[in-house]
Amino acid sequence: MxxxxxxxxxxxxxxxxxxxxxxxxxxxxxxxxxxxxxxxxxxxxxxxxxxxxxxxxxxxxxxxxxxxxxxxxxxxxxxxxxxxxxxxxxxxxxxxxxxxxxxxxxxxxxxxxxxxxxxxxxxxxxxxxxxxxxxxxxxxxxxxxxxxxxxxxxxxxxxxxxxxxxxxxxxxxxxxxxxxxxxxxxxxxxxxxxxxxxxxxxxxxxxxxxxxxxxxxxxxxxxxxxxxxxxxxxxxxxxxxxxxxxxxxxxxxxxxxxxxxxxxxxxxxxxxxxxxxxxxxxxxxxxxxxxxxxTAARVELVMSQTDPKAKESALHIYDALNRPERTFPSWPGKSVPGAKEPLHRVIDPDKVDANRKKSIQECKKVWGDYSGSGLECDEYPFASTEEGSTKGDNRFSVRLIDGPDNRKGGEYINAVYTLNRVLNGDPFYVKITN
Structure with a gap:
């Protein structure tokens, strides 16, 4: 506009x-x-x-x-x-x-x-x-x-x-x-x-x-x-x-x-x-x-569980927000931010890469070597957030999902960043629909 x-x-x-x-x-x-x-x-x-x-x-x-x-x-x-x-x-x-x-x-x-x-x-x-x-x-x-x-x-x-x-x-x-x-x-x-x-x-x-x-x-x-x-x-x-x-x-x-x-x-x-x-x-x-x-506007990533291009990504996020007991790592009383507590964007590529590497290590602990399977390690909160897996509070989730689905979910979050001018440290929320 x-x-x-x-x-x-x-x-x-x-x-x-x-x-x-x-x-x-x-x-x-x-x-x-x-x-x-x-x-x-x-x-x-x-x-x-x-x-x-x-x-x-x-x-x-x-x-x-x-x-x-x-x-x-x-x-x-x-x-x-x-x-x-x-x-x-x-x-x-x-x-x-x-x-x-x-x-x-x-x-x-x-x-x-x-x-x-x-x-x-x-x-x-x-x-x-x-x-x-x-x-x-x-x-x-x-x-x-x-x-x-x-x-x-x-x-x-x-x-x-x-x-x-x-x-x-x-x-x-x-x-x-x-x-x-x-x-x-x-x-x-x-x-x-x-x-x-x-x-x-x-x-x-x-x-x-x-x-x-x-x-x-x-x-x-x-x-x-x-x-x-x-x-x-x-x-x-x-x-x-x-x-x-x-x-x-x-x-x-x-x-x-x-x-x-x-x-x-x-x-x-x-x-x-x-x-x-x-x-x-x-x-x-x-x-x-x-x-x-x-700056007072609420920025929100909305994904649907019926979206054929990213339904596995959406289901993973839904489970992390609403049924964290079904996600890994698993621990009593686990909760994951994004719905009521905002996530915050991270732009530093070294921090993003560190989040991604730790999440992949967590996936291998649970599912072993999944190379050649066509599956990829999906992480939530996203690697591009302060709340990613290296934050240290274990309030994150990883899951193996279809590779193209995982990449499409990444495209959606990047679109939210660029269409809303979300800069480093800016808050945003996540909403999953049926």
Whole structure:
């Protein structure tokens, strides 16, 4: 994947005339307004609706889409803006994954967390719904309600030291009291990033986008919901043969704000979104020589016991994970990592070779000389992992299996390494299906 995504806009439901009428006729008795001769008190600001007592939410269940509110309450300029055709998406490139937003929405519980739903090492998203109440300075009167969805889609690239984020505020609904003007309400997205120098290679750098903040009136968000940011890490050419993979570990954070003219900014949106990224120029072991990944993604090797090309390899791993008493070496209470405990890749060829030699010795102890049989010594955890047979804890298994089957299993694990930019020490898991 080497192109960012084009976002599809969320459809906005039309509001009925009855809902609009209810919004207009909200009584000041239900939602007390300042006296006509008093200066309106500065409001505490927006707070999460879940923190407001139920009695102070009464009557605030008649929200309408912002576009409809602008038609009846906005200025002529605001109404003109609401009627203007939507601007084209900011990304001119073809859409590599048109279903990402739909997939994100289907993982709602994960998508609304700080890290969001991480589909893979190269795609992630956050869809976080907000329900806010505007309150007065005394914290006893509700002045309005605001709902919207925050979206952030993240794209890292296998082959480029770059990460793109497409952020948006969408599906905006409002309900202010008659004396409050929702056309003056604002929402802001504020991005910042930091580098973890202690885990990065020497001289880590990230080039940030020119624009990192967008704080707009609701009407502007409604008209142009989306904006894009690109973070990139410059490289100094191939230095991996000198032991420098130019790894840069970075965290991108976003704070969300919401405010009205007489309020302090909403404080519940600090550290609203976190995205952990690694840039590298690791060379051939990573597949494409350079790239960027979301480090929180779960990397998993999935093999099937019904795969005719590697069913013996899959069965061996299944037994090691689920029936270790059937595997060699055999000892009471034996357990083998990979399903719940991750494995970790080893790139050093000497360590890989040492694991392989010890495993072959173990096979010969059990089955004797098997040369010429067409069978090969299959080992799990793999020779290319820290958990291989030389680790010293005997939490491994060996078995003689068909030679082509054994080699196909090796191809599968190498594909996981290169397709996911699994570098030395990176964790991954193993799953065997029927």
């Amino acid at each position: 080497n192109t960012p995504i084009t976002l599809a806009r969320l459809a906005r439901g039309a509001v009925t005339a009855t809902a609009l009428a209810l919004l207009v006729t909200v009584t000041t008795g239900a939602h007390p307004a300042p006296a006509a001769d008093d200066t309106p008190p500065a409001s505490v600001g927006f707070v999460d609706a879940a923190s407001v007592p139920a009695e102070q939410l009464q009557g605030f269940d008649q929200l309408v889409p912002l576009k409809d509110y602008l038609h009846t309450h906005g200025s002529s300029l605001a109404r003109k803006a609401a009627d203007a055709p939507a601007l084209p998406d900011p990304d001119p490139d073809p859409d590599p994954d048109p279903d990402l937003k739909q997939q994100c929405a289907s993982h709602a519980a994960q998508a609304k967390t700080t890290a969001g739903w991480i589909k893979s090492r190269f795609e992630s998203c956050q869809k976080r719904p907000y329900d806010l109440i505007l309150r007065d300075a005394r914290g006893t009167t509700s002045l309005g309600r605001l709902k919207f969805d925050q979206w952030i889609l993240g794209f890292s690239y296998d082959g480029s030291r770059r990460v793109d984020y497409v952020a948006s505020i969408e599906n905006i609904w409002v309900q202010p009291i008659p004396t409050e003007d929702a056309t003056k309400w604002r929402v802001g997205q504020h991005f910042r990033q930091s580098i973890n120098a202690s885990t990065s290679d020497p001289n880590p750098q990230v080039t940030e986008p020119q624009t990192k903040e967008r704080d707009e009136l609701l009407g502007e968000w409604d008209r142009t919901p989306q904006w894009a940011l690109t973070y990139a890490s410059p490289d100094r050419g191939p230095l991996f043969e000198q032991g420098n993979q130019q790894r840069v570990y970075s965290t991108v954070v976003m704070d969300l704000t919401a405010s009205s003219p007489n309020s302090v900014p909403y404080g519940g949106g600090v550290d609203n979104y976190h995205s952990s990224v690694r840039y590298d120029y690791a060379g051939k072991p990573a597949g494409k020589y350079k790239g960027a990944v979301f």
